[in-house]
Amino acid sequence: MILIAYHDMKERKIYNSILIFMILVQLGMFCLNFLYPNFKIPVKENVIAALVVFFMFLCMKMLNPSGIGMGDVKLVFVLGLFLGYDIFGIVSVAMFFLFFYVSIGKKKKHMELPFAPFVLLAMILRWI
Numbered sequence: 001m002i003l004i005a006y007h008d009m010k011e012r013k014i015y016n017s018i019l020i021f022m023i024l025v026q027l028g029m030f031c032l033n034f035l036y037p038n039f040k041i042p043v044k045e046n047v048i049a050a051l052v053v054f055f056m057f058l059c060m061k062m063l064n065p066s067g068i069g070m071g072d073v074k075l076v077f078v079l080g081l082f083l084g085y086d087i088f089g090i091v092s093v094a095m096f097f098l099f100f101y102v103s104i105g106k107k108k109k110h111m112e113l114p115f116a117p118f119v120l121l122a123m124i125l126r127w128i
Contacts, residue, residue, distance in 0.1 A: 001120050004075065008116035014071030019078050026081045042084055050080030053087050072115040079119070086126065093122035 008014055026046075033041040054077035061068050080087040097118045 001079075001116075001123060005114070005116040005120040008071070008114035012069070012112055012114060014069070014075055014116060016074070019074050022078045023081065026078075046081050046084040049084045049087050050077050053077065053080045053091060068115070075116060075119070090119060090122045090126055093125065094118040097121055 004014055004018055007018075029039075029041055030043050032039045033043055054073065057068060057073040057076050061070065061073055076087065076091060079090070083090065094115065095118070098113065098115065101118075102113070
């Protein structure tokens, strides 16, 4: 996630190769869940959360194409696979930080802002 946040800040781009790698890791963990009964991952809940947050962000992208990037849409999907329902709290906190950053005047009109660093900050605060 640190690598994704760094690239998003520097280049305003979230690389698909990193997201695909993360999906493959999570699919491997899902497989372990079926092979080893003591390996507890709520697969169904994680997939549902990922799909819900994906479609929420996709709707935001379609309503305001310049407001959010497709990299952010794909990122929340992948994180939803890992985090399950926790993704909703993390996205909410990340958006709060983003709106706070905008409200204190650090953003100029029509300036692009990376979303991944705010997600990373929210994830760090979630696990402190």
